[in-house]
Amino acid sequence: MNSAISSIDDTDRALVHALQLAPRASWERLGSVLGTRPDTLARRWERMTSAGEAWISGLGLRTGTRAPCMAWVEVLCEAGSSPAVGSALVRDAHTMGLEHTTGGRDLLVFVAVPDLHTLYRYLYFRVQRIPGVTGTRSSMVTAVHTAPDRWRLDQLTPAQTDLLTGRTRRAAAPVIPAVGSAAAMPEEDRPLVLALAADARRSVASLARESGMSESTVRRRLGRLEAGQSLRYSCAMASGLSGWPVAATLWAEVPEYEVAGCAAVASGLRETRTCMSVSGPWNFMISARLRSIEGLSRYTADLSRRLPGLRITDTAVALHVRKSEAQELDQLGRRLRTVRPDIWQDPAPDA
Structure with a gap:
């Protein structure tokens, strides 16, 4: 057995699941829910984060009152050049996600920028000028139905989940605001948000020291950003250790009048990680986490059975x-x- 896999146990996965639900909860609160000593949980988290096995990041990509401009970019490369192209793109601030994939593209890249003009500059003065790139095809994100920070492991009991989320079994699930409905993020808050990108559990005291603000000001700004959904936290575990090692992307066509219903059903499936409306020859895009390659056919069959109006065009x-x-x-x-x-920042300052 791989030693890295054997070092992770169910208590570690339960801790990650708990932090997905309550990213900045105290160790004392987490310990009371998980039935484990707070100092033990803190040591486990330190071990996992030091090894890169788990992490919590904070993301806030708004520009004032506007949501970020996001796109999926398919990149075609010369034979043998995709690793080098991937290495160049993975270092870019505007590249939020990057995969080497099967199918009709070498790389699938998720890009976030403030506006359409910046996307134009990034695509034509940065991506298409990387040696080895032979072509790109872009699909604009027109709506985010399910964001990746909503995906969860499945280690906790319903009662433990309720304790962390503050819900009861009779209460309705909270409505998660769509990306476009989040509150404004003032430019002055960007340094605070960026400081949480690597570790969203940083203490208020450390953020205050770094920013030069008082702790009360940091606490107040964090509360406002969290309440307005301008700042979102994402807790993740290395896919090879989580029990969900396979990532897949599906493109589909859905009648426009059925998009909301399809999104609700697709988002409710255990494997669905993201669900978005996009522009282009298809109008629907889903990414999923699977336990095995064989799970892809079962997942697509389940989608087709539940959503007769959805036509999967590519995977x-x-x-x-x-x-x-x-x-x-x-x-x-x-x-x-x-x-x-x-x-x-300007994606092509020398253009």
């Missing part, structure tokens, strides 16, 4: 997820480093 399996939500990853999905997601 791709990730051979290597090199970056996810600004985190550069190794082949097991462990974090190597954080690429500071400063999407407001």
Whole structure:
């Protein structure tokens, strides 16, 4: 057995699941829910984060009152050049995710920028000028129905989940605001948000020291950003250790009047990680986490059975997820480093 896999146990996965639900909860609160000593949980988390096996990142990509401009970019490369092209793109702040995939593209890249003009500059003065790139095809994200920070492991009991989320079994699930409905993020808050990109559990005291603000000011700003959904937290475990090692992407066509219903059903499936409306020859895009390659056919069959109006037009399996939500990853999905997601910088300053 792989020693890295055997070092992770169910208590570690339960801790990650708990932090997915309550990213900045105290160790005392987490310990009371998980039935484990707080100092033991803190040591486990330190071990996992030091090894890149788990992490919590903070992302806030808004520009004032506007949501970021996001796109999926398919990159075609000369034979043998895709690893080098991937290495160049993975270091870019505007590249939030990057996969080497099967199918009709060499790389699938998720890009976030402040506006359409910046996307134009990034595509034509950065991506298409990398040696080895022979072509690109872009699909604009027109709506985010399910974001990756909503995907969860499945280690906790319903009662433990309720304790962490503050829900009761009779209460309705909270409505998660769509990306476009989040509150404004003032430019002055960007340094605070970027400081959380690598470690969203940083203490208020450390953030205050770095920013030069008082702790009360930092606490107040964090509360406002969290309440307005301008700042979102994402807790992840290395895919090779989580029990869900396979990443797949599906493209589909859905009648426009059925998009909302299809999104609700697709988002409710256990494997669905993201669900978005996009522009282009298809209008629907889903990414999923699977326990095995064989699970892809079962997942697509389940989608088709539940959604007769949805027509899957293409699928791709990730051979290597090199970056996810600004985190550069190794082949097991462990974090190597954080690429500071400063999407407001000029992507091609020398153009």
